[in-house]
Amino acid sequence: MEFSSFIFLYCFFPLVFVLYRVVGARYRNVMLLISSILFYTWGQPQYIILLIFSIGVNYVLGLLIEKQKREGIRKIFLILDVCINLFFLGYYKYYEFFAKKINAVTNHELLSINNIVLPIGISFYTFLSLSYIIDVYRKNSKSQKSILDFALYISFFPQIMAGPINKYHEIEGQITAHPINTSKTAYGIKRFIYGLGKKVILANTFGAVTDSILREPASQIGTGLMWVAAILYTLQIYYDFSGYSDMAIGLGKIFGFDFIENFNYPYLADSVQDFWRRWHISLSTWFKEYLYIPLGGNRKGNLRTYLNLLVVFFVTGFWHGAGFKYIAWGLFYGVFLVLERMFLGKWLRNNKLKFINHIYSLLIIITAWVIFRADNLHIAVEYIKIMFIHSSGHYYVAKFIDTRITIFIIVGILLSGILQSLVKKLKWAVYDEKKIYITESIAQLVILFVSIMMLVSSSIKSFIYFQF
Structure with a gap:
């Protein structure tokens, strides 16, 4: 269900x-x-x-x-x-x-x-x-x-x-x-509605376009279109999974439970390590507490720390699914985490041009999602080649991206953390369990209405993480 x-x-x-x-x-x-x-x-x-x-x-x-x-x-x-x-x-x-x-x-x-x-x-x-x-x-x-x-x-x-x-x-x-109370219930309903909107309005829209692009043979997808598909999937999986987590947290609140937050604007990360502090927090902390630390963590020298990181992210990848692409996805992150432990992290911390850190992180994250989304590792390699070695392809971006989708992409990018970091009150309002704001309540009603209308006009699409 x-x-x-x-x-x-x-x-x-x-x-x-x-x-x-x-x-x-x-x-x-x-x-x-x-x-x-x-x-x-x-x-x-x-x-x-x-x-x-x-x-x-x-x-x-x-x-x-x-x-x-x-x-x-x-x-x-x-x-x-x-x-x-x-x-x-x-x-x-x-x-x-x-x-x-x-x-x-x-x-x-x-x-x-x-x-x-x-x-x-x-x-x-x-x-x-x-x-x-x-x-x-x-x-x-x-x-x-x-x-x-x-x-x-x-x-x-x-x-x-x-x-x-x-x-x-x-x-x-x-x-x-x-125990249950009115404010907790109201907050739970709010989080559920936000999660529903993330899934139905944003994730499903991004997913439909991504699927239509990647349905084409890799040889016919050009570099520009491949980057569009990669960015769309990056947005899709964030809104899909964080939407589910919002709905789960909201339901928990309604019945009196306080669940751990699972996301903290991961695409604002300025390093791969920072990304994994923000993405699927309950899984990354689970592996840290029950696998990384028992293996020795960072207490047994640098070489053992690097090995432990690679083991943890090998397991993280394999936990997501039975396939070499998931192992490659996990080890891809593991390698960059090791590099950040060795020297890259120090360089990032000392770098005064912080926007470069964010660009670096997003390049790694987007590339990793391409591996994750591909049908298999061979196709993932083909997609990455297309992204970084220019290819004209057979289709124009305009075939898949119209004005409506462009607006959705802009909204998706802004709401993935940029707007919240610029307008602090927006972030506080979302996580405020005590106050009910009139403008926010109106926004929730609009989100609920639009979500229901979109559900009526389309088929139910499962959450991505249900397959894991």
Whole structure:
């Protein structure tokens, strides 16, 4: 079920909203859990058993780890839990990738291809589960005694599909105590509407043009048009994913939860390191806390730090999908992070012409998104060649970009952080949970109206991160 679908906007959400306020506080978690299970079942009923099994295994092993006093046994339980979680993630997400490669290398069908459908949200709820079990093992958190409350943490419908990935020790107190009030609800509705507008008005518009351009053979796309497609996709994925995160955060607020912010105007970054402090914050902090630091972080010398960064971004890339292009995308960032650690970061910090830092960052980011968007690594290389080695191509930019799309691009670029940095009051108004501004309320009504009209006139387009 999509947040931007009519079944969610007109049926599911209003019903859950009303019931949540009608039932007593004692039963609200049960009501949210039932709603979350129904929400997940609507999209993939065949995988609800997998979700329930995952919840049960992590709940039991969490209790066993906390109860056990012997460190060796605790570690065995931890390893068992991690292996179980990664086994299911690996099977559903990566089995076919490896099977195809092994069969191709051996020229024999050693492994059967089962056409496995990826369970929605498995990458995200697997990381939620791992966060819980590691926090309990580290004694940063107590195990959750109520299986219903634990199941809600894993399956809560605003976050299960594509995050934010709320680490257990950051949110455990909210699971049992998440009071609601008028200002929090109003703010949640505001964030949801902004997220809906980002997705429906901006991301879907950019996505439609990007798809129409990249549908053409690479050999027929010229340098100018390729840069247009790259910029459009850069805008599309930002508004698509940050729009989803806004909607998830808004829904969380409506039901009394405070989710971690997932974006902080990432295209204002002045380095690759700064970009990853601003983009998909819940994922980057998850990897930092549960992978980078345990590997040694930057505490074991420069060479080990560089290796740790490359490992983390190899895993980051592979987490996004089973394909060499995702690995290349992750390592592409990893290499620049290593370079910034070695010497480039110092140069950027000392550079007085800061606009050069932003141009450098945007070039890396846009190029990385081309790798991410391409159908495969070979096509990604072709696209990048076209971008940086002049090619005339067969199509004029005007075939795909008219006045309307040009206005959308200008608006998209301005709202990606430039306008907010120039007009501070605009940024404060968006994140203000206490005040309701009349002009902002009017803007929200306009955004909601336009979003609904655009949804009526077009088909529902899934969020990009649902495929991960």
